[in-house]
Amino acid sequence: xxxxxxxxxxxxxxxxxxxxxxxxxxxxxxxxxxxxxxxxxxxxxxxxxxxxxxxxxxxxxxxxxxxxxxxxxxxxxxxxxxxxxxxxxxxxxxxxxxxxxxxxxxxxxxxxxxxxxxxxxxxxxxxxxxxxxxxxxxxxxxxxxxxxxxxxxxxxxxxxxxxxxxxxxxxxxxxxxxxxxxxxxxxxxxxxxxxxxxxxxxxxxxxxxxxxxxxxxxxxxxxxxxxxxxxxxxxxxxxxxxxxxxxxxxxxxxxxxxxxxxxxxxxxxxxxxxxxxxxxxxxxxxxxxxxxxxxxxxxxxxxxxxxxxxxxxxxxxxxxxxxxxxxxxxxxxxxxxxxxxxxxxxxxxxxxxxxxxxxxxxxxxxxxxxxxxxxxxxxxxxxxxxxxxxxxx
Numbered sequence: 001x002x003x004x005x006x007x008x009x010x011x012x013x014x015x016x017x018x019x020x021x022x023x024x025x026x027x028x029x030x031x032x033x034x035x036x037x038x039x040x041x042x043x044x045x046x047x048x049x050x051x052x053x054x055x056x057x058x059x060x061x062x063x064x065x066x067x068x069x070x071x072x073x074x075x076x077x078x079x080x081x082x083x084x085x086x087x088x089x090x091x092x093x094x095x096x097x098x099x100x101x102x103x104x105x106x107x108x109x110x111x112x113x114x115x116x117x118x119x120x121x122x123x124x125x126x127x128x129x130x131x132x133x134x135x136x137x138x139x140x141x142x143x144x145x146x147x148x149x150x151x152x153x154x155x156x157x158x159x160x161x162x163x164x165x166x167x168x169x170x171x172x173x174x175x176x177x178x179x180x181x182x183x184x185x186x187x188x189x190x191x192x193x194x195x196x197x198x199x200x201x202x203x204x205x206x207x208x209x210x211x212x213x214x215x216x217x218x219x220x221x222x223x224x225x226x227x228x229x230x231x232x233x234x235x236x237x238x239x240x241x242x243x244x245x246x247x248x249x250x251x252x253x254x255x256x257x258x259x260x261x262x263x264x265x266x267x268x269x270x271x272x273x274x275x276x277x278x279x280x281x282x283x284x285x286x287x288x289x290x291x292x293x294x295x296x297x298x299x300x301x302x303x304x305x306x307x308x309x310x311x312x313x314x315x316x317x318x319x320x321x322x323x324x325x326x327x328x329x330x331x332x333x334x335x336x337x338x339x340x341x342x343x344x345x346x347x348x349x350x351x352x353x354x355x356x357x358x359x360x361x362x363x364x365x366x367x368x369x370x371x372x373x374x375x376x377x378x379x380x381x382x383x384x385x386x387x388x389x390x391x392x393x
Contacts, residue, residue: 002041003038004038004040004041005036005039006019006028006036006037006051007036008032008033008034008035009033010093011033012027013094014027014078015078015377016029016050017031017035024048025047025048027049027050028052031053032081032086034060035059036056038053038055039051039054040054062086064080064083065081070140070149074143074151075142075143075144076140077376078376078377079375079378080155080376087375087376088117091370092112092115094378095348095368098351098352099111101352102349102353102356103353103355103356104356105352105365113367113368113369113370114370115370115380116371116372118231118372118373123156123157123158123162124230124375125161126158126183126229128161128181129179129180130165131179132173132180133148133150136173137170152166152169153166156375160189160191164191164193168180171198172197172198173197174196175195177195180193180194180195181193183209183222187212188210190210192206192209193206211230213230213233213237216263218263218284219258219287221280221283222280223278224258224284226258227260228373229373232373233260236373236381237264239383240264240317240344241265243340243385244268247314248269248315248340249270250270250272250273250312251272251315251316252275253265253272253274253275254275254306254316254320254329255275255302255320255321256281257276257281257319258281259274259285259289261319262285262289262297271296272294273298274289274296274297275305275306276299277299277300282297285297303329311336312336313336313338314338315342316333317344319344322346324345331361333358334358337362340385340387341358342384343384343385344383345382345384346381351382351384355384355386358386362388363389365386366385369382369383369384
């Protein structure tokens with residue numbers, strides 16, 4: 001493949017810097033908008049190409065030396081070479097670009113607020129999923145391949161997880177597995193390690209652990225989803241609660257998980273209808289919500305519950321997976337004319353798609369609050385507030 005020299009002018013939603021060469025858009029990871037680089041083309045398609053950086057000819061003012069020895073190899077981080085303040089700026093640019101290109105919002109800067117930054121841009125993750133090789137060494141997979149990389153320290157993992165990572169190197173799992181999961185309760189100091197490991201040094205094989213958010217304790221099973229950044233999760237919850245007022249008497253919490261939002265919504269509203277389809281999360285949620293008699297919890301698909309005639313609310317909180325909401329969910333929201341939608345999303349492209357659809361169904365976008373849950377990566381969480389036009393008038 002040929003070598004090119006290109007000046008980069010923008011950022012793509014998967015974290016690659018972009019430029020143009022011979023009329024084609026070129027995507028180059030681990031580079032920064034404003035830089036001039038020499039790169040090798042690795043994929044050449046009709047209307048775009050991809051390349052790998054060879055040399056930075058004119059570096060960005062925001063370029064830093066990444067602390068991790070396997071940065072760019074393991075693929076877990078994409079922004080360690082960029083100053084944290086500029087990572088935030090790039091993520092805001094991505095959110096606005098997706099809103100304009102996919103969502104059809106002509107002036108996205110009118111909606112996107114300043115990002116809620118992370119106090120600690122490193123050592124924040126409370127969950128690690130390590131690969132394990134035949135020698136029982138722990139590590140990650142090389143970017144874009146299944147090749148194993150031995151790792152003894154990860155700069156974005158919590159320090160307690162890194163301690164466990166060292167202790168578990170070379171230890172044998174008690175069942176055949178390709179992965180070892182370590183989860184840590186930052187505010188409770190509880191640990192979960194799965195599967196059970198043949199060691200007497202530490203306890204392993206826990207079925208659940210607990211974590212506290214804003215003083216509330218949550219039981220979390222080994223397979224249940226929970227936000228990986230504890231401190232930013234608390235800010236995310238507060239961002240959602242800021243959009244709740246006294247008139248919101250009945251709130252629907254869709255994709256409710258273990259009840260992370262539900263617990264706090266139940267303190268604000270007369271009635272909360274929580275919906276979650278994952279069985280383990282449903283079981284956890286029922287324990288986490290045991291003290292609330294104003295919560296009705298459905299362990300079903302969101303689209304099934306919203307089609308029920310008696311499911312009516314003033315507000316709906318949506319926190320779907322990365323793929324976004326199914327069309328049936330958005331149609332049901334519009335049909336019921338739920339006056340306020342609070343949409344929590346970790347994927348700007350599907351958020352923009354769903355916001356466009358809701359706009360077509362009579363909803364008006366008020367604002368979007370980005371929350372940086374994942375420093376050193378291209379991922380960004382957003383909380384979007386929409387109101388139905390009849391509610392605004």
